Amino acid sequence: MTDQDSGRDTGRWLRKMSPAWFTLAMATGTLSNAFWQLDMKTASGLFHALNGGIYPLLLVLLLARALCFPRAVYRDLLDPRQVFTFFTLVAASCVFGVEISYRGWMATATLLLIVAGVLWLVLGYVSFGVLAFRNDEQQADVTHGGWLLWIVATQSMVILATRLFQFDQGSSSLAALLLFGAWGFGVMWYAIFITIFFNRVSFLKLNERDINPVYWVVMGSAAISVEAGAQLLPALPRAPMWQSAAMLLEAAVMILWWWSSWLIPVLLMLDGWKHLVRREPLDFRPTVWASVFPVAMYALATGRLASTEHFGLLHELALGVGALASLAWLVSVVGLLVWLLKRRSRQKRSSA
Template identity: 35%
Template sequence: MSPAYFGLVMATGIVSLAGFMLGYTSLAFALFYLNIGQYSVLMVLYGVRAVRHPRRFFGDMIEHLIGPGYFTVVAATGILASQFLLLGGDTSISLALWGLEILLWLGLTYTIFTAFTIKQDKPSLDRGINGGWLLAVVATQALSVTSALLAARLGQPYRLELNLLALSTWLWGGMLYIWMMSLIFYRYVFFRFSPGDLAPPYWINMGAMAISTLAGARLILNAPDAPFLTSLLPFLKGFTVFYWATGTWWIPMLLLLGVWRHLYKRFPLEYDPLYWGMVFPLGMYAAATFQMDEAMAFGFLAWLPRGFFFIAAAAWVITYFGMLRRLLRGLLPARDVKHG
């Protein structure tokens, strides 16, 4: 079982939230209820895997290429908390998930990166890093978004503290992106690149910037209730646009690399759990652009989030169908043996 399978919850959740923002409430609520079930099932499966295969479960955490996939559980928890808050209107469940999100973020951040630092046998840069590392940024910014949303709904004395936490994690996520993206871009242009190296998590290059944009927009909207945010408004607005512009730049680049991978190099296109790492950025870009357009009062970007929402929804349907097909295909041999 892939450590990054909570990308399913991330993708479903952000398509639901984007749909809710854009007025597609029936679809948003349907995906919300589906996401509750998916999150619950995956939590049980991960728990069973940890108990039955502890060496493999915890060993995956310290593997350079797959360990950062565990950060999907942090981001998924934060996105589900946001769904409960915005769609369900349930502050108590959102607070409980937010508390779990913090514990998971602390545990995974310091476990994974401490292990990467002190382990004796380490891969070379071209064999040890990919876009999946940026899931650590996504997890950090998901915590910022959840904290900012809760701050907007809770009264004092917690509002200021939550906004400070949201601001701090937003800034740390941005710094972490700069560190990691420098290494990933260096790997891009100075090492041999094969189609197999271009795994779907490279779309997190854009997704990490999109969720950073969303978190920044939430901080701008929260500024009237937090004086220290008001004093930082020019900085918040400047960096929010900076994140959005960076994420936007990645979209044509990733499309060109996808064409090179699948059309020119004829790399087979088949379902992989990692493809949820491509659906999520598309939905997040729609939600982030909508929120930034509202926070900055632009008014002329309204068409962009709606277009990306439809693209994200189509990608979600295709990937979900591929997942169901893979699951059914896995069950058929067992049935054949049973009736043979």
């Protein structure tokens, strides 16, 4: 293969690059934050060092794609199946912001929050418009877990904002109102989606191609709502009008944690049916990270709940899930590298 052919292949890959690659940064950063929460600073530092290279690299590649292939980006933004993947950029930025805030980089984390907030606002209206005016699907086939990335992005902003703004008795209620409203927005969208999801799984024909790693975001979006709510709870003002809101938030956090726990066997059952019954091989495309991130987020949320409610058993559970998420991360890295090598080998043979 000549340098010209290699450059052409790189350009072709960049043109087709999916924003879903940012789920890699989301999973890596969430593992770092989970181990920090569990007071395992060495493991946290390892994943933070990895994400310190992954997140900036993906950001540069996405910017290069936008500059070199703006029409490809535009087509993705108008595609009901692709537009929600751009929310991974928002979520990955906020996850990385939390990482660096733990290490004292508050100004940079604040800048990431501002950029993420602007992107979230723009993408929110764009994605809603795409669903309303360009979704010509007659069935619910287009309803896949990628829609839930909007919720993940919303709650990740709440987490980072709560981390950055140190509330006290004299804090403005406006900030608390905005964050509580954003958290509620994410929960309301989750309630809407989960209804559509179970309708899709239960009442429409399901085949193995319908089940993909992104479905794990069904659990991950509930888990990140637990993490966001648990962080927001102590930040709410102590005024009497906020007492009922705090009670609602605390109850919702517990319910969502139990719900996300119940979903794990359900998702394992769907994956087992696909790979063991229907004999579908494992696929290590970039979307595989959409299944690693939720497991890491469940570990983080469980650890947060354990520290907030002083449940020692939950702390042990969080450690175990964190170890499983790390193993899944490692297996996904190896599988993804093998997939990329095979893909490159096929391209070489086709161009020979």
